[in-house]
Amino acid sequence: MNFEEALTWLEQHQFHGIKPGLARISRLLEALGHPEKCYPCVHLAGTNGKGSTAAILSAILSAHGLRTGLYTSPHLVSVTERFRIDGREIPPERLAEVLTRVRRKVEALDLPVTYFEITTAAAFLYFAEEKVDFAVIECGMGGRLDATNVCRPLVSVITSVARDHTAYLGNNLWQIAFEKAGIIKSGVPAVIGKVPPEARKVILAKAINVKSPTYLWGHDFRVRKTGKRLLYRGLRRTLRNLTLSLRGTFQKYNLGMALAVMELLEENGFPFREDLIRRGLEGVVWPGRFEYFPLGSGIILDGAHNEEGVEALLSSLKQMDIHKYCLVFGATNEGGEKPYLYMLQKLARGAEKILICEPPGPRHPVSLADWKRHISQKDYPGIDFCQTPEEALKKALKEGSPVVVTGSLYLVGAIRKILKGGEESLPSPKVIRIRIPLHRVRKCLDR
Incomplete structure (x- = not known):
């Protein structure tokens, strides 16, 4: 398919709507050779802030010389925005190639997949074929039954919990937090943002149940303004006089979570250089957010x-x-x-x-x-x-x-x-x- 044909085929799957569940995406990824297992990743869920946190984290990783894939949704103008490597969108003709391979498997399996399941499979496949060193994967909605929840991350992140998509996630914060907490994996550390006490209880209960080390905003790490700059006090490190290119008072929470993730990745052998952290923060681009x-x-x-x-x-x-x-x-x-x-x-x-x-x-x-x-x-x-x-x-x-x-x-x-x-x-x-x-x-x- 060329790009226009690929978009037409992809758009045909909008009528499937939102169908939470992991069975279809699991079968599709198995047929594609499990590309989601080809690189380490971080997985993010949250009502708000997960896209900005993912963008900050991706910019920091790229600044350290790591070839970094970033998968987000929805897009603002073009679907190519959902698939980025080191900040650059996938070229249209390259996306057409990837979607062609996904389409062959979908039709061979006769799978009633959704639009989001197709783009998720395409992201995993694209990052594998491009041999990324790391991937930052954002949930589409919820977490437990979100198509992205087939990945095995080094760190899980829950940025926030608030009422949204209640028809799918539940009518109260307890139910919504339960769905978000579904991304927390056994033994995998979790970074939790500023969430209401009711939601925090649910998330911590899940973390305790699966023996996931958990790090909380305001307890284990925080960011505050000092004049025109930002101060990060983290798990082991303190970073002063930080400048973040993204605007909005709420970005300090997203910055704090991204830096806490970087500290946890450092424990897994990934680099953490303060000068490169600063370079990454000054170059973050995340359109449409303040x-x-x-x-x-x-x-x-x-x-x-x-x-x-x-x-x-x-x-x-x-x-x-x-x-x-x-x-x-x-x-x-x-x-x-x-x-x-x-x-x-x-x-x-x-x-x-x-x-x-x-x-x-x-x-x-x-x-x-x-x-x-x-x-x-x-x-x-x-x-x-x-x-x-x-x-x-x-x-x-x-x-x-x-x-x-x-x-x-x-x-x-x-x-x-x-x-x-x-x-x-x-x-x-x-x-x-x-x-x-x-x-x-x-x-x-x-x-």
């Missing part, structure tokens, strides 16, 4: 797609002294449990203007008709409904306020594609004197 574009009064893209993510976004905006903004919001509702009305309510408190649109993508976007059934201009006087993300962005730039785009990673991806495509397709931003000068915003971003 990403700033200096256009007009400033545009912030953040894929806050659940309650915890919205709280983290609002905290970061507060740190930047941004209390009033133009909100571009769209949401998905796969499973029918997404609290998108509550998320909008929280974000609307600082929004001078609200632009609602429907995000692209397969994850059951909340349509404009759905929105109009639930809310009106009486509820939100500054609200407007836009047919496309491009229309929403053009209207936002005319407002003259900082623009915050959030609610769905698919919406963030669509807006980011427009922004990266060049400013020639966008209207001239409204020029006014705003309450927060750009130099102050940049200063806050550098904190």
Whole structure:
């Protein structure tokens, strides 16, 4: 298959939806020769933060000269984003080759695999064929029955536990934590981020049961700000005056987990050089997570797609002294449990203007008709409904306020594609004197 044919075949498997379970992926990987066993890896789960933590960890490993594979989901613009080696996306023609080999096995076995199972198998196969030294593997959803949970990691990571995907993972934190804790393996150390006490009990119970050494945020390791820099106090090491290229107050938690993982890998013979740690941290790139574009009064893209993510976004905006903004919001509702009305309510408190649109993508976007059934201009006087993300962005730039785009990673991806495509397709931003000068915003971003 060429790239277009490969994408068409892959997209045909979207109708299988989300089907948790390891039987199908196990059969497929067996037929492919178990590529997931060809290299050491770290496995990450979590409601929020796992993608950023994975990106930080991957950048640090690459800085140490290790050929490092990174598998994440979902993608913002192109499926090639899911498969990276040393920060570089898989070339389209190379992905077509890998998917062709996966397709042959799928059809020979007559397996009713899902989209995510295919991409997971493709990632394991690609990394094996490219002979990576190490792989960083992010769960898609949950953990226990996630397709990635066939790997045998050197370290397991649970970044956070909050309500999301409740139709699949359970309605309370106990059930969700149980699913996340499913990635913890016998004898394999686990790094646990800042999680609620109820979830921590479940995770620790699983770790004790399988004799997994466990390291907790706030107890065994932590990161705090010291002026404009960050201080890491870890399992055995202390690193001072760290600079992380990723923005947002919540990134300190992700940084702490990545460095704790590096300390545990050092015990397995992997390198840990402070100068290379610093180089890696300064070069981390993770698009769409509190990403700033200096256009007009400033545009912030953040894929806050659940309650915890919205709280983290609002905290970061507060740190930047941004209390009033133009909100571009769209949401998905796969499973029918997404609290998108509550998320909008929280974000609307600082929004001078609200632009609602429907995000692209397969994850059951909340349509404009759905929105109009639930809310009106009486509820939100500054609200407007836009047919496309491009229309929403053009209207936002005319407002003259900082623009915050959030609610769905698919919406963030669509807006980011427009922004990266060049400013020639966008209207001239409204020029006014705003309450927060750009130099102050940049200063806050550098904190």
